[in-house]
Amino acid sequence: MTAKRTTILQRSDHTVSRQFIDRDALQVMHRLNRNGYKAYLVGGSVRDLLLGRIPKDFDISTDAEPSDIKRLFRNCFLVGRRFRLAHIRFGRHKVIETSTFRKQPTTNESADNLVQWDDNQFGTPEEDAFRRDFTINALFYDLHDFCVIDHVGGLADLRKQLVRTIGDPNIRFREDPVRMIRAVRFAGRLGFRLETRTRRAIIKHADEILLAAPARLLEEMYKLFGMSASEPSFRLLWQLDIMHVLMPELCNYIKDTGGRKSPLWRVLTALDQGGLFEGTAHHALLLSTLFQGPMVSACADLHTLHDVNVACANWLEPIATRFRMPRGVRYRVLRLVENQIRFLQLQERFVSGRKSKSILRFVAHPSFAESLALLKLRAAAGLVAPEAVSFWEDMAKKHGGELSVSTCRDKVEGGETVPRRRRRRRRRKRSHEA
Numbered sequence: 545m546t547a548k549r550t551t552i553l554q555r556s557d558h559t560v561s562r563q564f565i566d567r568d569a570l571q572v573m574h575r576l577n578r579n580g581y582k583a584y585l586v587g588g589s590v591r592d593l594l595l596g597r598i599p600k601d602f603d604i605s606t607d608a609e610p611s612d613i614k615r616l617f618r619n620c621f622l623v624g625r626r627f628r629l630a631h632i633r634f635g636r637h638k639v640i641e642t643s644t645f646r647k648q649p650t651t652n653e654s655a656d657n658l659v660q661w662d663d664n665q666f667g668t669p670e671e672d673a674f675r676r677d678f679t680i681n682a683l684f685y686d687l688h689d690f691c692v693i694d695h696v697g698g699l700a701d702l703r704k705q706l707v708r709t710i711g712d713p714n715i716r717f718r719e720d721p722v723r724m725i726r727a728v729r730f731a732g733r734l735g736f737r738l739e740t741r742t743r744r745a746i747i748k749h750a751d752e753i754l755l756a757a758p759a760r761l762l763e764e765m766y767k768l769f770g771m772s773a774s775e776p777s778f779r780l781l782w783q784l785d786i787m788h789v790l791m792p793e794l795c796n797y798i799k800d801t802g803g804r805k806s807p808l809w810r811v812l813t814a815l816d817q818g819g820l821f822e823g824t825a826h827h828a829l830l831l832s833t834l835f836q837g838p839m840v841s842a843c844a845d846l847h848t849l850h851d852v853n854v855a856c857a858n859w860l861e862p863i864a865t866r867f868r869m870p871r872g873v874r875y876r877v878l879r880l881v882e883n884q885i886r887f888l889q890l891q892e893r894f895v896s897g898r899k900s901k902s903i904l905r906f907v908a909h910p911s912f913a914e915s916l917a918l919l920k921l922r923a924a925a926g927l928v929a930p931e932a933v934s935f936w937e938d939m940a941k942k943h944g945g946e947l948s949v950s951t952c953r954d955k956v957e958g959g960e961t962v963p964r965r966r967r968r969r970r971r972r973k974r975s976h977e978a
């Protein structure tokens with residue numbers, strides 16, 4: 545496919561300024577340019593800069609091949625099996641992802657299964673724009689002359705606030721079903737509408753979403769929590785019936801608790817407003833905001849810790865299996881939700897005059913602060929009394945419990961580990977046994 549009309553916006557006609565571009569990303573583009581390669585800022589960063597938002601990350605596309613990039617940057621690591629990408633690392637945490645222009649593999653539209661596993665062919669900048677998912681994600685910024693280049697009609701869609709697939713949405717979603725969740729992410733986060741054909745295609749192909757690799761689905765789900773937009777994003781996922789396919793268990797809870805008025809939406813709104821977990825939250829904490837409602841309901845009238853553990857584990861099992869949730873995440877979700885029940889049980893015990901060592905142990909436990917953060921969200925959503933939060937905050941202060949999630953996080957990661965299956969160590973052969 546080629547561009548009918550490529551639009552080039554000169555520097556004076558757009559708002560993208562180098563001032564807002566990451567210095568290391570600028571340096572990467574400069575070095576590629578100096579060595580005779582084309583290099584554009586691409587994807588979400590150009591979209592966000594044009595919208596006056598702060599980009600989450602800065603991606604670069606170039607005609608330099610991965611081995612050329614590796615040669616130019618000592619801090620470059622080639623990653624990816626399907627497509628070799630260059631990760632250029634700065635410091636401990638920053639990665640500037642630099643990919644070689646590539647083209648969309650040809651699709652046999654009449655085939656039953658269009659899912660693509662091989663997209664490893666280099667292409668031109670224009671072909672690279674067309675292989676991307678949505679028009680608003682396919683804009684290029686050229687540091688050479690400060691122009692914004694649009695091969696796909698992305699500038700018009702940015703103005704109209706539309707998420708539109710590049711090409712036929714029925715094909716693009718079947719090639720990569722994860723794009724359906726991505727469409728929801730951008731619409732939810734930016735407050736954009738889904739263009740009509742794009743929306744219809746999602747409704748039509750939602751059933752096929754589980755054809756995508758579980759790890760990618762889980763990763764995209766985590767991203768729905770980002771940028772303080774979890775409520776609009778998950779609500780759209782639910783409205784478009786994608787959630788029915790991904791997590792029917794959660795949909796049952798939403799239906800039973802008032803549909804669009806379900807308390808789940810209030811919990812997610814509280815999460816978005818609190819900025820509590822932004823950027824730092826452990827995946828388990830994010831997932832537990834989604835699952836706490838149905839899991840706590842599954843424990844209604846259960847009194848022993850053992851019964852609560854079993855009920856929570858049974859509820860989570862099918863979802864954890866479906867997404868191949870890592871054992872550590874699964875274990876932590878269980879603990880965070882079980883602790884919601886412990887909060888109430890231990891408080892009742894205390895109020896009825898029974899002094900309990902369990903309270904001291906509970907407050908000192910590494911998972912306490914995260915569990916309390918979740919309790920606060922539930923209180924903000926009206927699911928528990930605000931007094932429960934103040935009670936536990938007082939207890940924490942009195943007994944030296946941790947109140948901040950970030951410090952607690954380090955502790956949880958360092959202090960509390962998933963019980964591991966014990967492995968036998970191989971006995972080393974001694975030299976005289978050789």
Ligand code: ATP
Nearest residue numbers: 587588589600601603675676677681682720722723
């Ligand atoms: P965010 O701001 O959340 O990072 P983003 O648009 O930068 O959003 P990324 O997941 O970082 O999204 O991907 C970078 C770019 O790569 C996208 O903007 C898009 O052009 C392209 N892309 C990513 N995933 C796909 C996909 N599944 N199909 C086609 N293009 C994709």
Ligand code: MG
Nearest residue numbers: 587588589601
């Ligand atoms: Mg990005």
